[in-house]
Amino acid sequence: MAVKALIPLLVTFILGTLCLQGFNMVFQQIGEAVGAPQQASLITAIPSIVLGIVCFVYGSLGDFVSLKKLVVVGITLLVTGSLLGFFGNFFFTANIWTVIIARSIQTAGEQVAGSVYLVVATKYLKDSLKVIFFGIFTAGYQVSAAIGVFAAGFLTTIHWQYLFLIPAITVFFLPLLLHNLPNKTGNGEKVDALGFVIFGTAVAFITLFFSYKSWWMIGVSVLLFVVFAVYIHKASHPFITPAFFRNKRWLMAISLMLLLYLPNYTFSPLFNGIFVKVFHMSTSQVSTYLVWGFVVGATVGICSGWIVGKIGTRTAIIVAACMKILGFVLEIFCMNLGPVAMTIAACVYYGGGGFLYSPLVSTVLGTLPKDESGRGVGMNDLAMNVSSSVGIAVIGGFMNSPALQAGSINGTTGLAANYANLFLLDAVLIAIALVVYFVFNKKIYAQDK
Numbered sequence: 001m002a003v004k005a006l007i008p009l010l011v012t013f014i015l016g017t018l019c020l021q022g023f024n025m026v027f028q029q030i031g032e033a034v035g036a037p038q039q040a041s042l043i044t045a046i047p048s049i050v051l052g053i054v055c056f057v058y059g060s061l062g063d064f065v066s067l068k069k070l071v072v073v074g075i076t077l078l079v080t081g082s083l084l085g086f087f088g089n090f091f092f093t094a095n096i097w098t099v100i101i102a103r104s105i106q107t108a109g110e111q112v113a114g115s116v117y118l119v120v121a122t123k124y125l126k127d128s129l130k131v132i133f134f135g136i137f138t139a140g141y142q143v144s145a146a147i148g149v150f151a152a153g154f155l156t157t158i159h160w161q162y163l164f165l166i167p168a169i170t171v172f173f174l175p176l177l178l179h180n181l182p183n184k185t186g187n188g189e190k191v192d193a194l195g196f197v198i199f200g201t202a203v204a205f206i207t208l209f210f211s212y213k214s215w216w217m218i219g220v221s222v223l224l225f226v227v228f229a230v231y232i233h234k235a236s237h238p239f240i241t242p243a244f245f246r247n248k249r250w251l252m253a254i255s256l257m258l259l260l261y262l263p264n265y266t267f268s269p270l271f272n273g274i275f276v277k278v279f280h281m282s283t284s285q286v287s288t289y290l291v292w293g294f295v296v297g298a299t300v301g302i303c304s305g306w307i308v309g310k311i312g313t314r315t316a317i318i319v320a321a322c323m324k325i326l327g328f329v330l331e332i333f334c335m336n337l338g339p340v341a342m343t344i345a346a347c348v349y350y351g352g353g354g355f356l357y358s359p360l361v362s363t364v365l366g367t368l369p370k371d372e373s374g375r376g377v378g379m380n381d382l383a384m385n386v387s388s389s390v391g392i393a394v395i396g397g398f399m400n401s402p403a404l405q406a407g408s409i410n411g412t413t414g415l416a417a418n419y420a421n422l423f424l425l426d427a428v429l430i431a432i433a434l435v436v437y438f439v440f441n442k443k444i445y446a447q448d449k
Helices: 002-033 042-061 067-090 096-124 127-155 160-180 193-212 215-234 248-260 267-278 283-311 313-334 339-365 370-398 414-444
Strands: none
Touching: 002 042, 002 067, 002 096, 002 127, 002 160, 042 067, 042 096, 042 193, 042 370, 067 096, 067 160, 096 127, 096 160, 096 370, 127 283, 127 339, 193 215, 193 370, 248 339, 248 370, 248 414, 267 283, 267 313, 267 339, 267 370, 267 414, 283 313, 283 339, 313 339, 313 414, 339 370, 370 414
């Protein structure tokens, strides 16, 4: 019965992510429209902080509380944020903080569908089907990103406030979800509220650091993680036990995920930077090229489960990582050939990304028992978000650096050389991750035989 909930959960996730991608695309225009261009980045920064926290919390709660309750809370928040954002900025004077608050509430609600989807797929599907539905999930993300780019461009020519209403449609899926999700899930234990608060606050300060680069936030986060480590050793029923972190197979697998997703957020801004500053195009023109990468990523994602079933999980991860490396390297040399060539390289990269998610998540979650799969999903989401945030913080800091403008392997200088060298750095990071995988893969899959 629970498996029938996967499609409405996926559609709900797509609509929520579509809205997220749309606002990320046009936050500068919205900031100008509400008279606060200097604060426009907060439209994406603050909801991103919220996302980093709820990704972990929703997944982890899947081991303790009813999935029905989680979905009701999530969709309620999603619709509330949608209506607040639309009515508060359409019928009343638009305000930057009304936008930010509404987007934060939306974000807190929209992630529940993605987390519950992954928990259901992990707990209720046999292994051969898991990789298929993980692939469909990442395809849904790619589709939502592609549609979000165009939806944002179209709706900003009418009224950007309509972007808020897109996810409100998900309220119609609620009866279907309540009918198909299991009546009772989790282990029946009392939710460790204090543990979630300590860990969630530590995650919040990490995410804040990558938005504001204030080192004291890292200090607070480290202190809270130390407090959390002491807490889970002393508490009678912590939501996550020290034994969870002593699982060597999981530690090796999650380390691989951290490395592979380190450059994940960097491709789009580098691609956009070249098109805007080297080819002198507008961001709206760039989207007409970049969207093809998302289309290819979605197509490969849909097929990834079937392909993994044919070639195996290990081979699939290697092929996907090599595609991402190739995509980065091709961008370096295609820069001299023009926009179309760079778009083809982007398709290779996003195809690798669409192919990687399914076998990688299946590998990481496969190192955990089913009764810990919710916490595994939460940790996966946390690892991907934090790692990608670290990557964009490092690479973003060098995007306008003169240190890398002297020259590159494609013969360019100036900004073009800077972007080429950053693409090369991204390729090296993935190559290091691949070497780590070759070293540890036998131990990661040791109990799968």
